[in-house]
Amino acid sequence: MHELSIAIGIVNIADKECKKSGKEKVELIELEIGTLSGIQLDSLEYVWEAAVKDTILEKSERKIHQIQAQAICLECELPYKLDHIYDGCPICNSYFRNIIKGQELRVKSLEVS
Amino acid sequence: MCGTCGCGSGDGSITIAKPKQEIKQYSHDHEHHHGEHHHHHKTVIDIEKDILQQNNVEAARNRGYFEAKNIFAINLVSSPGSGKTSILERTLKDLKEDLDFYVIEGDQQTFNDANRIDALDIPVVQINTGKGCHLESNMIYDAVKQLQPKDNSILMIENVGNLVCPSMFDLGEKKRVVILSITEGEDKPIKYPDMFLSSDICIINKIDLLPHLNFDIEKLKEYALRVNHHLEFFEVSATTGQGMENWYSWLKTQMAEAELNNS
Numbered sequence: 548m549h550e551l552s553i554a555i556g557i558v559n560i561a562d563k564e565c566k567k568s569g570k571e572k573v574e575l576i577e578l579e580i581g582t583l584s585g586i587q588l589d590s591l592e593y594v595w596e597a598a599v600k601d602t603i604l605e606k607s608e609r610k611i612h613q614i615q616a617q618a619i620c621l622e623c624e625l626p627y628k629l630d631h632i633y634d635g636c637p638i639c640n641s642y643f644r645n646i647i648k649g650q651e652l653r654v655k656s657l658e659v660s
Numbered sequence: 661m662c663g664t665c666g667c668g669s670g671d672g673s674i675t676i677a678k679p680k681q682e683i684k685q686y687s688h689d690h691e692h693h694h695g696e697h698h699h700h701h702k703t704v705i706d707i708e709k710d711i712l713q714q715n716n717v718e719a720a721r722n723r724g725y726f727e728a729k730n731i732f733a734i735n736l737v738s739s740p741g742s743g744k745t746s747i748l749e750r751t752l753k754d755l756k757e758d759l760d761f762y763v764i765e766g767d768q769q770t771f772n773d774a775n776r777i778d779a780l781d782i783p784v785v786q787i788n789t790g791k792g793c794h795l796e797s798n799m800i801y802d803a804v805k806q807l808q809p810k811d812n813s814i815l816m817i818e819n820v821g822n823l824v825c826p827s828m829f830d831l832g833e834k835k836r837v838v839i840l841s842i843t844e845g846e847d848k849p850i851k852y853p854d855m856f857l858s859s860d861i862c863i864i865n866k867i868d869l870l871p872h873l874n875f876d877i878e879k880l881k882e883y884a885l886r887v888n889h890h891l892e893f894f895e896v897s898a899t900t901g902q903g904m905e906n907w908y909s910w911l912k913t914q915m916a917e918a919e920l921n922n923s
Contacts, residue, residue: 556712556713556715560713564705564709568705583854585827585828585854631850632850632854632887642889652711653709653710654709655707655708656707656708658703658704659702659703659704659705660701
């Protein structure tokens with residue numbers, strides 16, 4: 548259950564950034580999570596409440612932008628959508644590819660007041 | 661105990677210690693915020709910050725230290741029972757005259773693994789993560805301070821037996837080695853792809869059992885390469901020693917290359 552570590556990491560970033568801005572309250576936190584980031588969204592959901600309790604994010608709204616994973620085939624250079632890490636190129640069936648999107652795990656923005 | 665998430669409570673707390681050493685409690689970094697807030701104008705701040713940034717920064721600090729001292733750090737990951745500790749023990753026994761080893765053991769509970777390493781007269785620190793399912797860079801930082809590894813040595817970090825969570829946490833290692841035993845099923849790499857994607861080396865253990873099992877090693881490799889075409893394989897048996905020579909010569913080559921780069 549590494550999602551708890553992740554959630555605590557999110558709280559720490561929000562706390563630091565909010566203080567830096569001189570504001571006191573986080574109204575909204577926006578996250579960007581790639582489909583290959585290694586985070587299970589329902590697990591994050593499960594630990595969220597416990598992780599944010601008594602913190603700056605306790606009453607904040609949370610928005611998650613999921614980023615669809617994409618690879619580029621190293622044989623035929625086709626960019627393609629990855630549903631699984633082990634998906635090969637749909638045209639030439641090669642498994643030689645670079646993952647170009649989908650491993651993001653970021654705090655995108657905070658709305659503070 | 662942290663009243664917020666229960667972390668650091670009772671037997672869930674983290675300890676880092678050498679065998680037979682007094683145990684120091686370890687508290688983790690967890691910021692809390694209390695009190696009333698006043699309403700002001702809303703502002704949107706663009707942050708674009710990696711959530712794992714803190715771990716990554718601490719991993720970079722470890723990596724810098726290892727590079728400066730020419731310490732070759734290896735992060736050993738696998739599911740429980742694949743033979744991480746047995747491979748480690750055999751490697752240490754066979755190579756301790758040729759190379760300087762240091763070991764960090766990660767488990768939720770017990771000093772059992774550290775005691776096995778300690779019995780070989782290899783300096784070792786045990787990290788008990790309590791309820792934690794993986795090692796993080798700050799634990800390695802503290803463990804390394806206790807270990808005081810010499811220059812030009814090998815640091816073996818045995819992660820918590822778990823094929824999921826440790827994949828996301830860089831510890832500052834030079835190479836990540838995933839161990840899989842042939843009693844586990846050929847499709848593990850595609851069932852738990854994150855770990856295979858983030859590893860450099862795949863050791864296939866327990867090959868002495870091959871005659872008794874219906875296991876297709878080529879199929880396993882094919883699956884693993886679908887996930888990560890950079891993976892290098894070693895087929896070994898920590899029990900009989902079969903195939904261990906290839907793994908040893910890889911280790912020696914890595915050390916020789918590192919010394920060459922640093923000279």
